Amino acid sequence: MNRLAFLPALAALALAGCASVSPEARVRTKLIDAGIRPPVASCMAERMVDRLSLVQLRRLQSLGGLGNRDVREMSVDELVRRLRALQDPEIVSVVLKAGIGCSIAS
Numbered sequence: 002m003n004r005l006a007f008l009p010a011l012a013a014l015a016l017a018g019c020a021s022v023s024p025e026a027r028v029r030t031k032l033i034d035a036g037i038r039p040p041v042a043s044c045m046a047e048r049m050v051d052r053l054s055l056v057q058l059r060r061l062q063s064l065g066g067l068g069n070r071d072v073r074e075m076s077v078d079e080l081v082r083r084l085r086a087l088q089d090p091e092i093v094s095v096v097l098k099a100g101i102g103c104s105i106a107s
Contacts, residue, residue, distance in 0.1 A: 040107045045100060
C-alpha cells in the first residue's frame with residue numbers, strides 16, 4: 002500500500018513536465034530578445050537544439066554580456082570571441098552555421 006502513496010505526486014510531476022517550455026522555445030525566445038528576427042530565431046533554435054546538448058545550451062545561455070544587448074550591434078569578431086570564450090568548438094560551429102544558414106534562408 003505504501004508504494005501506491007507516491008503515485009499522485011508522480012502524476013503531478015509528470016503533468017508539470019508537460020506544461021514546461023521546450024528547450025527550443027526557450028532558445029528561440031532568447032534569440033529574439035537578443036535582437037534576432039523571429040523567423041531567423043526559430044530556424045536557429047531548431048538547429049541548435051538538434052545539434053547541442055542541454056549542457057551546451059545552458060553554457061551558451063551563460064554567454065556573458067549579452068543580457069540586454071542587441072546582437073545586431075555587435076561585430077562578428079566580438080560574437081565569435083565571446084563564443085570561443087566558452088571553450089567548446091562545437092558550440093561555436095553550431096551557432097555560427099545556424100546563424101549564417103538561417104539568415105540566408107530567411
